[in-house]
Amino acid sequence: MTLFTDLQSTLNLAQQGRYKAALKSARAGMRRHKKHPAFPNIAAVCLCSMDKKREAVPLYQKALSLDPNFHDARRNLGMALVSLHQNENAIKVLSKAIRNNPRDGQAWRHIALARRNLGDDRNALAAAEKALEIEPENEDTLKLHADALEKIGHISAALEACRSALKIAPSNINLLELTASLLSYQCITDEALSLRQKAATLAPQDIETLAPLATQLLTMGQQAEARSLCLGLLKLSPVSYSTMEELSLFQTKEQNVELRNTALKALDNSSLQASNRAYLYFTLAHIDRQAGDVSSAENYYVRANREVAKKTPYDAARETNVHKNxxxxxxxxxxxxxxxxxxxxxxxxxxxxxxxxxxxxxxxxxxxxxxxxxxxxxxxxxxxxxxxxxxxxxxxxxxxxxxxxxxxxxxxxxxxxxxxxxxxxxxxxxxxxxxxxxxxxxxxxxxxxxxxxxxxxxxxxxxxxxxxxxxxxxxxxxxxxxxxxxxxxxxxxxxxxxxxxxxxxxxxxxxxxxxxxxxxxxxxxxxxxxxxxxxxxxxxxxxxxxxxxxxxxxxxxxxxxxxxxxxxxxxxxxxxxxxx
Incomplete structure (x- = not known):
């Protein structure tokens, strides 16, 4: 087979979303065309699409060693590094990519993401604005720009950006939730509720979409509606432990009896993460306190607080220094x-x-x-x-x-x-x-x-x-x-x-x-x-x-x-x- 047919065949498989087949084809192309950088780049793209970004990095690097001016490989490498939380390295790689091609919106967007991950909010906003200038209707860029405004404290500007973005991407779930969150902060509750209800209609099986709606209903005092939604969440995802704790706080004693049994069974899972154990311990503690079993409740509160304290320790020295300053x-x-x-x-x-x-x-x-x-x-x-x-x-x-x-x-x-x-x-x-x-x-x-x-x-x-x-x-x-x-x-x-x-x-x-x-x-x-x-x-x-x-x-x-x-x-x- 010729280089052209090998390359075309591999690209076709990747474009069809057949990533395993495309990866196999790309690896074969790497063996037949050892000096052509496109094949390791495509193989890496396929690995990223299969959520194997760590394996993709050396292939992007191989593509760049074959062609140091291969812009797409450099940009793709930077994007993979962001996903792997190697943000400082990602910024170095992506900065070189935009020097070669300053109109690459994807590269700018991922620089913004990397800077946001590092807490460099103002430079994240500057990069997001550059990406928005290049790709003004890209949904990810629109959401990132609004998110960057929020991070630096410009809430009204972020809300305005969200509303503008929703005109372009009215069904973007992440954008709907960010907008609803900002509206809720601004005490514009009815509009926030409406957007979360819309998101739930668009994604009725999505836990991360339904959970904020349940919380919103609770904040507005609509307990019956919130309970119904929380029970539905637990049917969709029996391991939604935060939902269990939410329910335990406002259900009746009778309603909490069944929830207590559910939480106890969930604790039998020896592979539970500390954060999930904390949710379950708090759930049991709230229920036992409500039932008047003070001793059992205190036992669970001790366990719950111990789990959270291990994960998020208190920095007494830092707090003291701020205080003295x-x-x-x-x-x-x-x-x-x-x-x-x-x-x-x-x-x-x-x-x-x-x-x-x-x-x-x-x-x-x-x-x-x-x-x-x-x-x-x-x-x-x-x-x-x-x-x-x-x-x-x-x-x-x-x-x-x-x-x-x-x-x-x-x-x-x-x-x-x-x-x-x-x-x-x-x-x-x-x-x-x-x-x-x-x-x-x-x-x-x-x-x-x-x-x-x-x-x-x-x-x-x-x-x-x-x-x-x-x-x-x-x-x-x-x-x-x-x-x-x-x-x-x-x-x-x-x-x-x-x-x-x-x-x-x-x-x-x-x-x-x-x-x-x-x-x-x-x-x-x-x-x-x-x-x-x-x-x-x-x-x-x-x-x-x-x-x-x-x-x-x-x-x-x-x-x-x-x-x-x-x-x-x-x-x-x-x-x-x-x-x-």
């Missing part, structure tokens, strides 16, 4: 703040996770002139600022304020204030006051033992609260919180309202009147009935906040005093005098 840079008493702050004003509800921040946001959100916006993302920007010791002067403060204003969702014209209830903002009260001179701060102060217990019983799947799975780590983080709050009260007297959670749930009227006064609001009776006004809730409190305010969780730690002893022993008595 913030305090050292905001040590003076004169924090003037932005003298020309934009409207509406921000109200920051801070504290520790599970201290009552969601309940407080809901009381404020019940006011007709206040928009509850959930947990905004400024803390991520501020963390990198102080973790990397970057400047945060007047220019940076102005940019932060502009970014926040840019990312606000459409609000009614009579909106006086919006609420950001990110608990971690307690670290950044000084910087936030510098950027937003009209900001108000409410600090939820709750018995640390009750907070620790609630965190110990929670599975924060985002991985952002890594300390909550180890009792001594929880104490370390709580001590940092108490110390920095004492610092802010010292350098910013009168700026922060400390609201004891116990007061809030025992006398909601008086407490919400104090909150309203501190925030410059006229109190309304609706603020004392937050359960009637709970909209979308995307935190661990999504089930509790829809109930009338109660005191059931106050002093709950007493039932678990022995288990919490290692935590209490690590608390600084000078910062937590109430525990002694």
């Amino acid at each position: 913030i305090i050292s840079r905001y040590s003076g008493p004169d924090l003037v703040g932005n003298q020309d702050p934009p409207d509406p004003r921000p109200i920051y509800v801070v504290g520790l996770p599970r201290s009552g921040t969601t309940l407080t946001e809901t009381t404020l959100g019940a006011h007709p002139n206040v928009a509850p916006l959930g947990e905004r993302r400024l803390s991520k920007i501020l963390l990198s600022t102080f973790q990397d010791d970057l400047p945060f002067g007047a220019d940076e403060q102005k940019k932060l304020a502009e970014l926040q204003q840019e990312n606000l969702p459409p609000l009614p014209s009579d909106t006086f204030a919006y609420v950001d209830k990110m608990p971690e903002n307690h670290r950044y009260i000084g910087p936030l006051k510098s950027a937003f001179g009209n900001a108000r701060f409410i600090n939820l102060r709750r018995d640390p033992r009750d907070v620790a217990l609630s965190q110990w019983h929670s599975h924060f799947t985002s991985g952002s609260i890594t300390y909550s799975y180890d009792l001594k780590a929880i104490a370390h983080k709580f001590n940092l919180y108490a110390e920095i709050m004492a610092h802010w009260h010292k350098v910013m007297p009168g700026e922060i309202l400390d609201m004891p959670y116990e007061d809030l749930v025992s006398d909601i009227d008086t407490s919400t009147k104090k909150i309203a006064e501190h925030c410059g609001l006229d109190w309304t009776p609706s603020m004392a009935q937050p359960h009637k006004h709970a909209g979308q809730v995307r935190t661990m409190s999504l089930h509790q906040v829809r109930q009338p305010v109660h005191k059931k969780s106050v002093n709950k730690w007493i039932q678990h005093e022995e288990m919490l002893a290692p935590f209490v022993a690590e608390l600084d008595p000078g910062l937590w005098p109430e525990i002694r």
Whole structure:
């Protein structure tokens, strides 16, 4: 056979998707035409299509050794390296490819992917924009561009990019989910739900499409619909362990009996990954706690937290360094703040996770002139600022304020204030006051033992609260919180309202009147009935906040005093005098 017929035959097989046959043909071509680079390149492409990228790499390299100017082989090699998470090597290879052919959209797109994987978000966006310029209707590029905008914090711009992209690719499942996620963040819940329902219609058997829809229904308080969807998910995928845990949190005792048996059987699988064991242990713990079997529940909580702690250990040294850096840079008493702050004003509800921040946001959100916006993302920007010791002067403060204003969702014209209830903002009260001179701060102060217990019983799947799975780590983080709050009260007297959670749930009227006064609001009776006004809730409190305010969780730690002893022993008595 001639070179031409061998090459044509191999290409035809590959184009038909017959990758095993094409690979065999390419290998035969390599033996017959040892110096022709096309055959190892095609063989590598076939291996990549069969998800054997590691085997493909030396074949791409062989093609390049035969022809150092073989652009497609170089581009393909770079793409394979990205898939193998060899991102730095991939960037080197792809950068050389685009020097030879700067109009290769695939190469630019994969440079963007590699940079995103390395956390180099701004350069990822620049590469994605270059790819979009070359291939403006490529669905992967459109989604990547929107995703890159989100990663650098330009939420409104990312949402606009998603909406534009959906006009070109209205049935792209990944694009639908990204758009829905951004809409949900912007509290545009009905549109987000509509897009997720559309995605579920397009992919009714896709677990990764159905799971976000179930979560969305839960955040909107539609438990019956969410349960039906979760049960359907388990039929499609009996190993959807995260769905099991989700169900255990809102099903009745009777409904959870069968789920408990399912979870126990699943644990018999000796090859379970640690993350899946954690889901099952948390499921069993939630169910046994609901049934009143405290001893069994605690046993499962210990196992669950141990599994997560091994996978996502708490970096105490890093947290301490960030903490010290913030305090050292905001040590003076004169924090003037932005003298020309934009409207509406921000109200920051801070504290520790599970201290009552969601309940407080809901009381404020019940006011007709206040928009509850959930947990905004400024803390991520501020963390990198102080973790990397970057400047945060007047220019940076102005940019932060502009970014926040840019990312606000459409609000009614009579909106006086919006609420950001990110608990971690307690670290950044000084910087936030510098950027937003009209900001108000409410600090939820709750018995640390009750907070620790609630965190110990929670599975924060985002991985952002890594300390909550180890009792001594929880104490370390709580001590940092108490110390920095004492610092802010010292350098910013009168700026922060400390609201004891116990007061809030025992006398909601008086407490919400104090909150309203501190925030410059006229109190309304609706603020004392937050359960009637709970909209979308995307935190661990999504089930509790829809109930009338109660005191059931106050002093709950007493039932678990022995288990919490290692935590209490690590608390600084000078910062937590109430525990002694």
